[in-house]
Amino acid sequence: MEILVYIEVKEGELVQGSLEALAAAKELGNATALVAGDADAAAKAAVYGAPVVCAKVDAANPDAILGAVEAVCKAKNADAVFFAGTQWGKDLAPRLASRAKTGCITDVTGMEKDGDAILYTRPAFGGTVIEKMKNHGALQVCTIRSGSYSKPEAGAPASIEECDPGEADIRVKVLEAAKEITEAVNLEGADIIVSGGRGMGSKEDFQLVVELAKVLGATVGASRPAIEDGWISRAHQVGQSGKIVAPKLYIACGISGAMQHISGAIGSKYIVAINKDPDASIFSVADLGLVGDAKQIIPLLIEEIKKRK
Numbered sequence: 001m002e003i004l005v006y007i008e009v010k011e012g013e014l015v016q017g018s019l020e021a022l023a024a025a026k027e028l029g030n031a032t033a034l035v036a037g038d039a040d041a042a043a044k045a046a047v048y049g050a051p052v053v054c055a056k057v058d059a060a061n062p063d064a065i066l067g068a069v070e071a072v073c074k075a076k077n078a079d080a081v082f083f084a085g086t087q088w089g090k091d092l093a094p095r096l097a098s099r100a101k102t103g104c105i106t107d108v109t110g111m112e113k114d115g116d117a118i119l120y121t122r123p124a125f126g127g128t129v130i131e132k133m134k135n136h137g138a139l140q141v142c143t144i145r146s147g148s149y150s151k152p153e154a155g156a157p158a159s160i161e162e163c164d165p166g167e168a169d170i171r172v173k174v175l176e177a178a179k180e181i182t183e184a185v186n187l188e189g190a191d192i193i194v195s196g197g198r199g200m201g202s203k204e205d206f207q208l209v210v211e212l213a214k215v216l217g218a219t220v221g222a223s224r225p226a227i228e229d230g231w232i233s234r235a236h237q238v239g240q241s242g243k244i245v246a247p248k249l250y251i252a253c254g255i256s257g258a259m260q261h262i263s264g265a266i267g268s269k270y271i272v273a274i275n276k277d278p279d280a281s282i283f284s285v286a287d288l289g290l291v292g293d294a295k296q297i298i299p300l301l302i303e304e305i306k307k308r309k
Contacts, residue, residue, distance in 0.1 A: 001029030001113070004078040005050070006069060008088055009041040009059065016189045017084030019151035021144045022048055024111060025082050026152060028118065034072050036065050046157040056164045063170045066096055071165035073139070080118065080140035085244060086188060089143045102137025107244070109148040109267075127240075127263030146188050147246015147267035185235040187219055187243040192251075195221030195238055195265070198229065199254020199275060199294055206231040208298040209253050215305045221245070221265075223255045239264035254294040257282030274298070 003025040008015040022045075025031035031050040035042040042054035053076075055068035069081060069092075081096060083089035085107060097104035109130075110121035118140055120133045135141070187193060194216065196209035206226060213220045221238040222231070238245055240260040246267035253274045255261060262285055265271065273286035274294045283289040290297055 001080065001116075001118075002076055002078045003029050003031050003080045003082060004069065004073055004076060005031055005033050005082045006065070006084075006089070006092065007033050007035045007041070007045050007052075008084050008086060009035065009038050012038070012040065014041060014044055015084055015086060016151060017086050017089070017144065017146045019048060020146065020149040021082040021084050022050055023149045023152045024144055025080075026050060028111060028113060029079070032072070032076055032078070034069060036068055042160050043157070046160050047154040048152045049155055049158055050152075051159045051161070053161055053163050056162060058174060060174045061170065061172060062092055062095070063172055065092060066099065067169065068163065068165045069096055070099065072163060075163070078139070080142070083141075083143045085143040085145045093141050093143045097137075097139075097141040100137065100139045100141065102139045102141060103135040105133055105135055105142040107145045108142045109145050111142075123263060127266060128259060145246075145267065146244055185219065185233075187221055187236070187238060187245050190219035190245065190247050192216050192218035192249045193221045193238070193245055193247045193265075193268075194218045194251045194253065195223065195255060196226055196231070196253045196294075197223035197255030197261075198225035199256065200226065200231070201254070201295060203229070203231040205295050208295060208302075212251070212253070212298050212302055212305075215302055215309070218249075218251075219247075221250075223258070223261045252282050252286070253298060255282055256280050257285065 005022045005025045007018045033045045033050045033052045035054050037059040042052045046052045057064040057068045083093045094104045105120045107122050108120050124131045194213040196206050200206045222236045227237050240263050248269045250268035251272045271286045272288045273282040274290045276293045278291045
C-alpha cells in the first residue's frame with residue numbers, strides 16, 4: 001500500500017501531528033512525505049525514514065497544496081493520503097476527498113490492514129462510542145487525532161526529490177498571511193498542560209492556573225465555562241469544540257469533567273484532577289485525583305515545585 005503523508009510546517013518546524021501520521025503510514029505500507037515549499041523543512045522530515053517530496057508551491061495557499069497533493073498522488077500511485085488532525089489538516093482533507101470523489105474519515109485514533117482496505121478506529125458522540133469504519137473509495141483520505149501514535153525515530157536521512165506540480169486550480173490568491181493569536185497557543189504540541197475550569201471561582205483565582213503552568217513550563221488550557229466567563233481567551237479551550245490534546249501530563253483544576261471536555265483530553269498520557277467534589281466525572285478518567293479546593297491546593301503545589309527546582 002502506497003501512502004502519502006502531508007507534512008504540515010509551522011514557523012519552520014514540523015508539526016507533531018504530521019510526524020504521528022507518518023508513523024501510522026509506515027506501519028501500514030510504503031510511506032512518502034510531502035512538504036510544501038520549504039526545502040529546510042523537507043530536510044528535517046527526511047530523517048524520519050520516509051522519502052520526501054518537496055513541492056514548489058505556496059505553502060500558505062490551500063489550493064496550491066491540494067494541487068501538489070493530487071500531482072504527487074498520481075506520480076506515486078498513492079492508495080491513501082494522511083493528514084494531521086489539526087485545523088489545517090481538517091480543512092485540506094475533506095477538500096481533497098471531494099475532488100477525488102471519495103470519503104474522508106476524521107479524528108482517527110487507530111488503523112489496521114483489512115485485506116486491501118484499511119479499518120479505521122475513531123471516537124464518536126463525544127467519545128462515548130468507539131466506532132470502526134471503512135472507506136470504499138478508490139483513494140483513502142483521513143485525518144489522525146493528535147496523540148494517537150508516537151512520532152517515528154530519527155535516523156539516517158531518506159531521499160529528497162523536488163516536484164513542480166505546475167499550474168493548479170487556484171481559486172484563492174493569498175495576498176498576506178497574518179499570524180493569529182490562536183497560533184501562539186500551542187496546545188496540540190504541548191508536553192504539559194494545566195487547565196482550569198469554572199471551579200476556580202473567578203478570573204482572579206484563575207491566575208493560579210496560569211502561575212502553576214509557568215512554574216512547570218506548561219501551556220495553559222481551559223474548559224468551555226472558563227472561556228465563556230471571560231477568564232481567558234478561546235485560544236486556550238480544550239475539548240470537543242476546542243483543541244484535541246495529548247500531552248504527557250494534563251492537570252485539570254476545578255474541572256468537573258463534562259464529556260465534551262474529557263473527549264478533548266482523554267489522549268493525555270497522565271491525567272491529574274483537582275476538584276472538591278469527590279463525585280466529579282473527571283475522577284473517572286484521572287490517573288491521580290486530589291479531592292479539595294483547587295484554590296487552596298494549587299498554591300501548595302506551586303510552593304513545593306519551586307522548592308524542588
